[in-house]
Amino acid sequence: MLLYAATVSLSAFLLFALQPIIAKMILPWFGGSSTVWSTCMLFFQAVLLLGYLYAHWLHRKLAPRLQSGVHIALLAASLAALPVLPNPAWKTAAGNPSLRILALLGVTVGLPYFLLSSTSPLIQAWYAQEHKDARPYRLFALSNFASMLALLSYPLLVEPNLSSHVQGVVWSAAYGLFAAVCAAVSWRWNLRRSAPAAAAESITGPAPLWTARLLWFGLSAGASILLLAVTNYLTQDVAAVPFLWILPLSVYLLSFILCFESPRYYRRDVFLPPAAAGLAFMAYRLWPGHAHMNIRPLIDLLTVALLVCCMSCHGELARLKPHPRFLTGFYVTVSLGGAAGGLFVGLIAPNIFDAYYEFPLGLGLCAVVLLLALARDLRRLARFRRYAAAAASLGLAGAYLWWLGAIVTSMVKDYRVVARNFYGELRVYDKGDPADDPDAARALLHGAINHGEQMLRPESRRTPITYFCPDSGIGRTMRSLEGAPRRIGILGLGCGTLAAYGRAGDTIRIYEINPLVLRIARTEFTFLQDTPAKVEVALGDGRLQLDSEPSRQFDLLVMDAFSGDSVPVHLITREAFRTYFRHLKPNGILAINITNAYLDLEPVIERAAADFGKQAYVFRDDPGDDDALCFLNAWAVVLSPTSAQARPEWLEAARRVPPHPRFREWTDDFSNMYGILK
DSSP states (O other): OHHHHHHHHHHHHHHHHHHHHHHHHHGGGGTTOTHHHHHHHHHHHHHHHHHHHHHHHHHHHSOHHHHHHHHHHHHHHHGGGOSOOOOGGGOOSSSOOHHHHHHHHHHHHHHHHHHHHHHHHHHHHHHHHHSTTOOTHHHHHHHHHHHHHHHHHIIIIIHHHSOHHHHHHHHHHHHHHHHHHHHHHHHHHHHHOOHHHHHHTTOOOSOOOHHHHHHHHHHHHHHHHHHHHHHHHHHHHSOOOHHHHHHHHHHHHHHHHHHHHOGGGOOHHHHHHHHHHHHHHHHHHHSTTOOOOOHHHHHHHHHHHHHHHHHHHHHHHHHTOOOGGGHHHHHHHHHHHHHHHHHIIIIIHHHHOSSOTHHHHHHHHHHHHHHHHHHTTGGGSOHHHHHHHHHHHHHHHHHHHHHHHHHHHHTTTTOSEEEEETTEEEEEEEESOTTTOTTOEEEEEETTEEEEEEEOSGGGTTSOOBTTOTTSHHHHHHHHOOSSOOEEEEEOOTTSGGGGGOOTTOEEEEEESOHHHHHHHHHTOOHHHHOSSEEEEEESOHHHHHHHSOOOOEEEEEEOOOBTTBOOGGGSSHHHHHHHHHHEEEEEEEEEEOOOSSBOOHHHHHHHHHHTTOEEEEEEEOOGGGOTTBOOEEEEEEEOHHHHHHOTTGGGGSEEOOOOTTSOOOBTTBOOGGGGBO
16 A cells, blocks of 8 residues: 555656746747636646546556556656756747747647656556455645645745756656656556456446436536636736645645545535635625735635536535446546636637636536535435425526526726737726716726726826836936937836827837737827837737847837736746847846735846946835826836946935845746745
């Protein structure tokens, strides 16, 4: 038992340790979008399904000696993929990279991940054959515990201490050890497989009905969709960072651990009422105009809601698990449900939906499959109680589904534009009527984050507002550049507000990764058309575009690109700053929008500036309630000491960022978002 448990634990640990490692490596290659993680999860779940299918086929179709031989041969072949370090040639600057990400992952980690995925069901099947009256499902709980341990260790131990390259090398070495151990277990099982245990396989009872298999699929798919929908909900409004990927996934795995370790951990009377409350809370959060909630209690409540829903789905799944003779088929169906959920959220939804409909649809699916699981036991009740329970359940389900339908409708109601692609959901709406409201404005939202507004009255529409007001850090910086025509570079278009600062003779070159943003800025807003400056727009990831261009000799380079409510990591590393300074004149200014509610970016900026002999200052402007059109904002400016001395009046309103000598500088190979949480 110990050797089987060690093999399953090591495989599960490596399986889930690889997910944040490889996802973080490739995140900056595809714009830092939260959808990169959803696409990675689709790959992981699809390969997990293939691994389970392989285990099912190997166990059911081949003789023991062939099973052992085939598996050992594949383990040896998988070593050729090491080390698992992606090739930078896969980087792309524009377009929808979903298929490119899937291909990259397949080439880089496909075979090792496939064999790790197959280990748990295969080892459990071998263990059940070798030991009469074995409880192989406990190995499944153990594997999920190891998986959760791997995930939790990443933001706390791995990410803060090891560079991405070292993470990949260490993981590859550990995989080599796993391959040797798994091959030894396979060979040992082949030699020790006992005839009595094999004979015991025939005492199994009837095969599971198709209705049970359908419930396996539905319960697994419902939990999978909720997992990814909650993750997207958090990362699109905060930041696409590993610890916000890992927290929901850890909760998901914890529910598997508890439910499959022992029946006593899941009780319907304990978990189903909180699950109903959790489904109601998540639906409430999707309703437009809900009360604002600070991020920490929101994360806590969403985590608890996800936990009780996953406990209910996986608890019902554990109640339906078949005899170990049908173990591999059970895991194939469960994995198929998980992969279907990943396919729906990661690939189908971004390409067919205008809004994030998958979240309410996932809530509805979860509610329905839980009721169907309960309905199987209604026949045990007396007739009157059975009819009353069925009527009450149908009434509650109908009311909840109606509410979800109203939420789906509200997601597009009263918006001028609702559009979505790989980079997220964009919405445009008008606030107020310009005929009677002088502050009427049109706003652009990315998820729930405001990405700029424009006043609707013709005489005011060239006035920069929100984070870009004249008294903001960027407003002061723009005004400080006087004299000759200016060359200005901007990473991140938004609705085009910064073009309002353009003057005749200026050249403004804007880098924007999302073609939807450009289309909306040109059709719904007029900043780009109204400015007297010459405007150039380059579609693609700003960092990758600048890396490939000759020096633009900008007087000012503005970094205003956001993923969720935070700057993408690859745009604030030492290598990114080197690129920025190559494109700036010797006395040029780098301005970075660091406005966000969750991360303290000052030490990141200061360390990168100091590495190039520059100084960093921060402008913070809080207009308060007196000015509804100007938002609280924070802008960092980085420049040479000579340039700072030449403009003392400009920097009077700024604060010099103090040195942070103990803060580890961020590079393309190392960053630690967890360490800068506010």
